[in-house]
Amino acid sequence: MRKIVLGIETSCDDTSIGILAQDNGKTEVLAHKTFGQEEILKTWGGVVPEIAARNHLQKLVPLLRSTTEKAKIELSDVDLIGVTAVPGLLGPLLTGLNAAKTMAMIAQKPIMPVNHLYAHLEAIHLTEEVKYPYLGLLISGGHSIFFLVESSQDFQVLGSTIDDAAGEAFDKGGKLMGLGYPAGKIIDDIAKDGNSQAFEFPIGLKSSADCRLSFSGLKTSMRVFLEKNPSIANDHSSDEFKDLCASYQNAIVSALKLKTRYAYKKIVELGFPKDLPLIVGGGVACNSAIRKALMQTYKNVKFVDPKYCADNGAMIANYALINSDKAIPFPECLDLDARGRFIDKKEFSGKTSQSK
Ligand code: KG4
Numbered sequence: 001m002r003k004i005v006l007g008i009e010t011s012c013d014d015t016s017i018g019i020l021a022q023d024n025g026k027t028e029v030l031a032h033k034t035f036g037q038e039e040i041l042k043t044w045g046g047v048v049p050e051i052a053a054r055n056h057l058q059k060l061v062p063l064l065r066s067t068t069e070k071a072k073i074e075l076s077d078v079d080l081i082g083v084t085a086v087p088g089l090l091g092p093l094l095t096g097l098n099a100a101k102t103m104a105m106i107a108q109k110p111i112m113p114v115n116h117l118y119a120h121l122e123a124i125h126l127t128e129e130v131k132y133p134y135l136g137l138l139i140s141g142g143h144s145i146f147f148l149v150e151s152s153q154d155f156q157v158l159g160s161t162i163d164d165a166a167g168e169a170f171d172k173g174g175k176l177m178g179l180g181y182p183a184g185k186i187i188d189d190i191a192k193d194g195n196s197q198a199f200e201f202p203i204g205l206k207s208s209a210d211c212r213l214s215f216s217g218l219k220t221s222m223r224v225f226l227e228k229n230p231s232i233a234n235d236h237s238s239d240e241f242k243d244l245c246a247s248y249q250n251a252i253v254s255a256l257k258l259k260t261r262y263a264y265k266k267i268v269e270l271g272f273p274k275d276l277p278l279i280v281g282g283g284v285a286c287n288s289a290i291r292k293a294l295m296q297t298y299k300n301v302k303f304v305d306p307k308y309c310a311d312n313g314a315m316i317a318n319y320a321l322i323n324s325d326k327a328i329p330f331p332e333c334l335d336l337d338a339r340g341r342f343i344d345k346k347e348f349s350g351k352t353s354q355s356k
């Protein structure tokens with residue numbers, strides 16, 4: 001029987017809805033639309049939680065209308081509503097949760113509260129056949145974590161950043177260089193024409209023999225570099241500036257490459273085979289240099305399709321679909337205590353739950 005799942009994502013600055021259909025075990029993305037707030041948030045140089053929440057509120061209804069139209073479905077056709085429940089910014093999360101409850105009330109359907117981090121990695125199943133267990137590397141604007149993933153609900157943290165996330169390293173470094181927000185894709189594009197060996201930037205926790213990451217020192221070294229070489233950031237089209245972007249990006253790439261080796265080491269210590277698939281997801285997984293370096297270094301690596309890497313509703317619908325046995329039935333899903341339950345109960349967050 002055909003099953004339709006609608007996913008809502010509002011954990012940070014992107015408002016996104018995805019609609020999936022599953023028929024005879026095959027999953028198809030019927031529609032998938034995102035309203036990014038990048039243009040609005042550029043004015044503020046980053047995400048302002050209250051402004052992001054207000055924008056979600058404004059955009060959710062028109063986005064729902066256009067996504068259901070594209071999918072050629074009515075709300076009453078939806079069998080399950082997936083919504084990001086954790087982690088994220090409180091105001092933005094609440095707008096999505098309230099939208100999900102309103103839809104559930106109208107359509108009288110269950111809700112599956114989704115852990116956004118797990119959804120990023122599990123988005124791999126939208127385009128690839130991957131079996132558990134696998135080594136997951138989540139690299140986004142808010143998180144950088146190595147997970148051992150034994151099932152769609154069993155995520156064990158092997159190591160994570162002790163300060164900034166990889167995406168923050170791109171965004172904060174880019175801000176210092178006078179690039180727009182978010183800067184990840186801009187640096188990626190400029191770095192393609194630069195020499196990644198031109199300048200030396202540090203790899204955080206280089207000598208710690210574990211898979212913890214650290215990127216705050218890298219950002220500081222960019223600040224120091226620009227203080228010493230103020231002219232380089234003045235001309236974004238110069239060769240030196242391209243070299244600067246390539247060299248800065250290379251420090252992030254090298255850190256991820258090195259720490260993946262330690263993550264594999266830990267996996268072997270835990271008694272798992274050394275050739276487990278490596279699955280890489282999250283917005284930073286779009287980065288072309290990271291893709292190239294990890295593919296050259298690790299045989300069994302798969303990346304989430306770039307269109308499902310950044311925050312999106314399709315990955316939320318996908319996670320809800322895979323875990324639909326954990327959905328909260330209607331009308332229980334409308335309970336006032338539902339939000340607290342979404343966050344605290346172990347069955348929704350696996351062995352760990354991380355906050356932004
Ligand atoms: O997964 P995501 O949409 O949001 C979070 O869950 O945090 O990731 C957003 C991050 C931003 O930091 C952005 O700069 C980064 O992903 N990003 C990139 C690229 N595209 C997006 N970083 C490096 N290279 C890219 N091509």
Ligand code: ZN
Pocket residue numbers: 116120140141282283310311
């Ligand atoms: Zn995300």
